[in-house]
Amino acid sequence: MRYLPLTETDRRAMLAKIGASSIDSLYRDVPERVRLNEPVDLPLHQGELEVERAILALARKNLGTNRAPSFLGAGAYRHHVPASVDHLIQRGEFLTSYTPYQPEVSQGTLQALFEFQTQVALITGMEVANASMYDGATACAEAVMMAGRVTRRSRAVLSGGLHPHYHAVTATHARFLGFELDLMTPDPEAGEDLAARIDGETSCVVVQNPGFFGQVRDFSALGEACRNAGALLVMVVTEPISLGLVTSPGEMGADIVAAEGQGIGNALSFGGPYVGLFATREKYVRQMPGRLAGETVDADGRRGWVLTLSTREQHIRREKATSNICTNSGLCALAFTIHLALLGEAGFTRLAELNHAKAVELADALASTGKVKLVSESFFNEFTLRLPRSAAETVEKLAERGILGGVPVSRFYPDRPELADLLLVAATETTSGDDITRLCAALGEVL
Amino acid sequence: MRYLPLTETDRRAMLAKIGASSIDSLYRDVPERVRLNEPVDLPLHQGELEVERAILALARKNLGTNRAPSFLGAGAYRHHVPASVDHLIQRGEFLTSYTPYQPEVSQGTLQALFEFQTQVALITGMEVANASMYDGATACAEAVMMAGRVTRRSRAVLSGGLHPHYHAVTATHARFLGFELDLMTPDPEAGEDLAARIDGETSCVVVQNPGFFGQVRDFSALGEACRNAGALLVMVVTEPISLGLVTSPGEMGADIVAAEGQGIGNALSFGGPYVGLFATREKYVRQMPGRLAGETVDADGRRGWVLTLSTREQHIRREKATSNICTNSGLCALAFTIHLALLGEAGFTRLAELNHAKAVELADALASTGKVKLVSESFFNEFTLRLPRSAAETVEKLAERGILGGVPVSRFYPDRPELADLLLVAATETTSGDDITRLCAALGEVL
Amino acid sequence: MERERTPGTFTGNRGLQIEERLIFEQSEIGRTGVDLPEPPRVKDRLGGTRRRGPIGLPGLSEPQVVRHFTRLSQKNYAIDLGLYPLGSCTMKHNPRLNEKLARAEGLADLHPMQPERTIQGALELIDTLAHWLKTLTGMPAVAMSPAAGAHGELCGVMAIRAALEDRGDKRQRILVPESAHGTNPATAAACGYAVDPIPANERGRVDLAAFKAKLGADVAGIMITNPNTCGLFEDEILEISEAIHAAGGYFYADGANFNAIVGRVRPGDLGIDCMHINLHKTFSTPHGGGGPGSGPVVLSRALAPYAPLPYVVHAKEGFRLVEHNADPAATGKAFGRLKGFHGQMGMFIRALAYMMSHGADGLRQAAGDAVLNANYLLASLEEDLTPAFKGPCMHEVLFDDRFLKDTGVTTLDFAKALIDEGFHPMTMYFPLVVHGALLMEPTETESKDELDLFIGAVKALARRAKTGDAAFFRDAPKLTPRRRLDETTAARKPMLRWRPKETQGQAAE
Amino acid sequence: MERERTPGTFTGNRGLQIEERLIFEQSEIGRTGVDLPEPPRVKDRLGGTRRRGPIGLPGLSEPQVVRHFTRLSQKNYAIDLGLYPLGSCTMKHNPRLNEKLARAEGLADLHPMQPERTIQGALELIDTLAHWLKTLTGMPAVAMSPAAGAHGELCGVMAIRAALEDRGDKRQRILVPESAHGTNPATAAACGYAVDPIPANERGRVDLAAFKAKLGADVAGIMITNPNTCGLFEDEILEISEAIHAAGGYFYADGANFNAIVGRVRPGDLGIDCMHINLHKTFSTPHGGGGPGSGPVVLSRALAPYAPLPYVVHAKEGFRLVEHNADPAATGKAFGRLKGFHGQMGMFIRALAYMMSHGADGLRQAAGDAVLNANYLLASLEEDLTPAFKGPCMHEVLFDDRFLKDTGVTTLDFAKALIDEGFHPMTMYFPLVVHGALLMEPTETESKDELDLFIGAVKALARRAKTGDAAFFRDAPKLTPRRRLDETTAARKPMLRWRPKETQGQAAE
């Protein structure tokens, strides 16, 4: 077996040193009757070539977005990631290291995390950010729980423009941890009145910008309303590229930002691993979940970095920790940091402009087919269409034609017939004019 | 431009320091009338996404061996290269370093080259090897020139079983350097009598094993004949995997081995870059072309490596150098070394067995179609078939069916009608039973 | 071996050890490491939310970025560089084949919300991995979506609570051994449970009597790591599972140490109800400096109906992904959703490639070799160090700090001295049940040569400690990019981000 | 800054600097880093040549091999780590995009002998690259097959000789400036020519008078590097090309320094007949620790018919690859073949991606920035070092060792001290026309920051040298994985391979 360095000779010598007769005998503390004496009923070991063939055969049963015009979004976006990002995250020193518990030999990871935290703080317009969460949805749930700790209140208002998965994950935690949620109904037209739901028991209001249905809004007034009521404004972002063009949550008065970072640096990968961004105000830092890298000096007085404020965390604080998170999304955060370092201010803002322009182009092209109605008055790079018939069936028909035409809202809300003809459609810098033409033509056929 | 770190502000500051008004003014030594003042007539700069799309569009116009059953050989072989090989050679410290002229900060490359030289010496059964040549064909020409220097004789006998490209490259050098070649005619049946061609003017006899047409031979007697006549035996190997199963050139009495190393660690890549292996006897080392890494100690007495015997080389010896080679195939040699380190004795010999077994299976399957005749009495993983009609046309018809069915000998010898119905067919560990079935079936249709 | 306080060079570099500033300190306005086409001019539809001021991101070219992160990388230790015997963390070889496959076209470029007909291979892959996990654990079901071990713990404990609530049982307490990993109590608390600790016995296992004494009608379950964090197999595990079940509670197994027994013991045979599996430990998906991981949870028949959404089922038309309790193919009892989309696909690919490469035979051998390596460390070091418990151990071996008694050298000092020797330290001060713990997990992918070198270094240091050279240890490490860092100041005045020079003063407050 | 003679640790490691033995010293019999299926049992057809004894290759597992080469890699300096100002070598940023594309399916997996219909994209790619090269050089033809610069030189000089012979002209001499790279005279000799050196003038250029004096009916040609190896543009180049042509000879241009003028000067306008282009210099294909490279040769109308086989032509049915003089699409005059198959396709892909990324505008800017960076070094260092010639220079700047006069410090010592500062040294003792040459080529991919740090370090060292601290320099480098190596012994008793212990004694003889 190619991954096992011990030879039979080694094993014999080591057993002799140990004074044991066999490897099996080292398992003597395992009750005899549960010890397996034979390999389980699974295939035997295989070489690289065989494994590669088997897995690539599975890959070939899929239609990936590299091979089909794709307009899918709904919280996961296809962007071009520069080749150097993947090259660098594959360096063994990053890839095969653990959480940087020993700072003297982890300065690489630690400095990169410090840069990540700074970048996240900058693009969200917040004071501080942590070293990542699993994904946007879990970050959202953590934000709501944190708001509860900060305000010592137990009811959170969740916007109808919040991604349904974020809704659902937050609801799961609410159920088990025992806090209350005021769940607004799905709100494609962005007409809900959130301020009206705030009262003295409200820990936070959670909104998403751009909203799940695409609309971009200014939440400054809502932030003001929250502040007046002693509640926090939690803002969710599922497309981080939007932050290059849209006023940041921080400027709108957000107290906590929970975002999905996948759109920067990370592949679609069928939904994971992604990277949750989590940012807040400095004064709340000791209520934050997750790891934090901080600056300090070494014994020679040279600048360096360490993990810090770990008294918030499970390995120190155990049942009193701010979260149970341990392993996070380190390498995805690194990819995010490298991609955003490459983009820089100029590249990031231009990329956002480009995404928006493509979406405008797409929206206009679709509207001019006369078959669909644009629901989202404003949008960044994704919007909602109303179709003359079931969006789910339409998407199936497009798939038959080799086009990944968007995400039917019914996929998230199967029990709401009023949403059945809504389709989410996204464009990014990877969307070509030809893609748009093909989609419009195909829609012409199937609608 | 993403690769250029200087900003306009930088440029201005630097020009001020230099005391120049513009970058253009730094070109003042260029005669005015040949200075271009505008960009040449070529496309302007493009982003990664655009470049990637353009080049992948070209790639998609090809039918690669990953997507088609392939039986191509003739000096380039498709083998499975473990993923870690490519991972490691892409490490920036290997990929983006120069020839290890500064040994204190090049020990990585130097030690790897020392390991490469040792591996090459071991598999060829020779005493010493150099740090690589461009490819097998140029190594062969260098071997013949070296034999001339060693023996101070000027006629080389080239076997009819030698790869025609090796023939041709050697002939090119012979023409310009002014030595004589005794070129044997192509010899599919391996019937030539080489010993008879040796005389007092013979510098060397060059044979290939396995031969171009596939046959494997014992050249010990020829080596003896060479030795008796004061000539050298140069042995060429174009499929390095064969050395895991076939008696080594060294054991057969070769004085110089020139080989193509591509088959270990390197992709087909449409013919290059590949890696020439060059090995000889210790006593001839000062007549060798190419770089050599050697062991020594540092100022603290610790073992280390340096480039050595450079008084043979062009940068020291200029017109008296043993070769003009400078840049060689360093990174391909590294890939070779890593792959062979992974294989090890057990893996290398088993891989060779596997290749041979596949080829036997293929030969039997083809023979049993009754449509073709096996010309090669012995072979390693490639053999010659005689078809009932033009091999070139047959290959075209197979390609129409999505099968890369072999290399027609006429591609190398268009002027020899007697070879027009010969087809070279190879199998490796990547050849599946299904591939073989498809080839036999398709041959059944087209022949 | 003394190193100067200052590096002694003009640049601060030391040969190949190159200093590197933050990206923010290398910025020039307008510079970028990408080339993007000019966006077509359109009237924006941003509803008046267009950003006004600059963001403050730094501008670097591609060569600078590549160099920056290459230099940073060289300041890390890694499995690719040497032995990384962090107990409980399972730092084993990460095959590059798995990295390659996770990036394959048709996998890496799949969007999570594609129509099912276009993702049959992906669903089959998840289903195949699930089959391997169920077979290896002897459990009937598995929830694939948890993102890491701790997330899997949430999944398992939530399933327990959902099952209890489903039968109208509002139990309040979860029993957790004192030796447990911090995530266990944190998880129980995050699910609304009170945590009730159980002490260890003198053999390093759960104190059976103490455990039984805590059982009662309000005990929802017990969370046990097996092999436990002392590196020992809980030999009374069958009694424990019987007792918890008899008391109407459930048995949560923390599977972080499953690598010791994979292919040799099926946790299902031990009577567990659920167990998370850290694919990034047992099945070698890379830790990546902190993540991502993946923590599928196997479930007993009793808990299976409560598995969170989504999950893959076989249907007539092929594989299906059930995303809602209302789906006709659903159990209808899923306790909810834990994560956006469907789970850590990139990790699934790697884990499956790893499992297929090893096969049933190789996995069994790997577990055996891991245990052999740990016992070899125990046997080789027991004279110089003080084993916390009698062997044989499982995949990791625990020492306490008695061997450092009266030397003035702490576990931390000792570990830091190992860094200078070219090794990553073992896990320190965990588990909490022994004093000054040193927990070493070599894994099966270390050669005997590497272990012997490590043993030699540890012995030499132990002897040096005993000679009373405490200052040597207190000063260690001396040969690293940075020496010991001031963690107290870091926590007291947290500087969690870079700020431009002008405002840095304020920020530090 | 003194470092102990011995590393001071038990293992010999120094923190992250880890010692690594040869693979041969880590071997165990039977161990392997691959899993291959059992070969089916067949009767062999090896004609009795089956190998009998063992080969002696070492047995390592995959984790060991990955670790071995990762450790080795960290003992290298590289462009990815810092400034690599090796004059004449053009160590610039190597974009990873190019690496990715060279590995794309449909390119990396193409066999060179596939039928033409299955390789139309590959031939188009070669043709496109050829078009870029011809346009940038202003030359009508290009031979794509040479494997590196020196190989390109062979190609060019052979073409010259073939053309001369074709007109029945048996010239014997090639003129080569003394400042030329060693490959130039070596190539001329390898093509059967006598090499006749031409001196440099006091301005660092070809001495026009001396050159003209050497001209004659037996001069086949001249080989000139422009910009030359002193980093200067040959400002009398037009006179030179006129004179050589008037004498019936050809003008070979060594294009190793084309990067200084690409997009700004077309060599074709200078009257050259052929020029090799090191794609691994000007067009950034990575050097890979010594290769592979690629050396296409552009050719004038006079030489084009003699271009070696094979080459790509446009035909009705698409692109064709001409492999024989007898091919109806051939010129029939190709002087032969230089290499197996068709050229360095992997390098072509990278170079084309590089060119397309820069575009006509970016290439011109890149050349300008390279020249700017070199002149900035010249202006910043001229007070402390001694420039060999007056500027402006082109893409590299040459200093001699007058600034070290009477210090006891040599060019070599000075360069070695730079290594401790974290920089790769410049090219030393080349070109031969100045004493103790230091040739610095920063390239366009260095930032001003990095240059300023380098300038600071060089100045500090120059001042230190002048204070008379020669021992400091003689001892350098001190902070590297190895200190200065004994090259004399290495050459006197060459140990060119590892041998098992028993026979090592003999081997060393």
Ligand SMILES: Cc1ncc(COP(=O)(O)O)c(C=O)c1O
């Ligand atoms: C025993 C134990 N349990 C749980 C965990 C948490 O797993 P994760 O880090 O994957 O969330 C760990 C990880 O270190 C562990 O060692």
Ligand SMILES: Cc1ncc(COP(=O)(O)O)c(C=O)c1O
């Ligand atoms: C001026 C000059 N000519 C020729 C060469 C030889 O090129 P290559 O190394 O590609 O064979 C070099 C390479 O260093 C060079 O600098």
